[in-house]
Amino acid sequence: MSALRVDNWPLVLSQKIEEWRDRPLEYGRTDCFQFAGDVVLALTGIDYRRSFPVYASRAEAAAILAANDGVIGLVTGVLGPQKPVAWAMRGDLIAADFGDALAVGVCLGVHCCAPGPRGLVFIMTARAVAAWSV
Numbered sequence: 560m561s562a563l564r565v566d567n568w569p570l571v572l573s574q575k576i577e578e579w580r581d582r583p584l585e586y587g588r589t590d591c592f593q594f595a596g597d598v599v600l601a602l603t604g605i606d607y608r609r610s611f612p613v614y615a616s617r618a619e620a621a622a623i624l625a626a627n628d629g630v631i632g633l634v635t636g637v638l639g640p641q642k643p644v645a646w647a648m649r650g651d652l653i654a655a656d657f658g659d660a661l662a663v664g665v666c667l668g669v670h671c672c673a674p675g676p677r678g679l680v681f682i683m684t685a686r687a688v689a690a691w692s693v
Contacts, residue, residue: 562603564650564693571601572650576667581678587615591662591673592633595652598665599693602650607637630654630661631689638691647671647690655687666690 565571575598582589596608614620627633631654635641638652647653647666654663657673657680664673664687671687672679 562605564602565604568602568650572598575601576672579679582674583677584674586617586620587613589674590620591664594674595663595665602693630663634663634691641689641691644684644687644690647684647687651693652691653684653687654689655682657682
């Protein structure tokens with residue numbers, strides 16, 4: 560269900576990464592799903608976050624994930640079927656363990672990122688376990 564990207568999406572993606580770079584993780588505000596949703600909105604004009612309940616804690620987020628078959632189930636339910644991680648391109652969403660648990664992140668090419676305690680955490684995209692086209 561991938562949408563068309565805005566014409567200047569590479570610049571928009573770079574701006575979003577810089578905007579989020581130093582934001583510490585806060586559930587319901589600056590967590591991995593809020594980050595991924597904000598990037599997808601900027602790249603496509605579609606805000607998928609409106610479809611989900613509001614949450615303000617890790618426990619509330621975990622309950623939403625449990626009801627939607629986890630990170631992979633939730634993203635697949637919104638963006639459609641996964642694709643091989645090796646096919647992930649800049650701006651696509653990925654799922655990976657960024658040091659705490661499986662999270663949704665944004666592919667930047669060789670690297671991907673997602674929010675962490677002190678801002679965005681960057682890892683190799685090859686460590687991802689799932690990917691989706693945006």
